[in-house]
Amino acid sequence: MTAAVLALGFGHHLAAYLVLGAVVVAATLESVFGFCVGCAIFAGLIRIGWIPDAVCAECSDIWSRAPANG
DSSP states (O other), rough: OOHHHHHHHHHHHHHHHHHHHHHHHHHIIIIIOEEEEEHHHHHHHHHHHHGGGGGGGGGGGGGOOOOOOO
């Protein structure tokens, strides 16, 4: 949201709308489907080796987690 406000402040309306759109899409995926975009990106970065496995061994395979009851 800060990036969108800064983009608007500097007159970059398209960039602000793109950032806001990305935030809305990510929030919708999380709230409707329980899919966290940030977790998926983090797991991908671990998988390709940009982040060492020791940082978060559990996060490197998010699909093996048991679903939460509820």
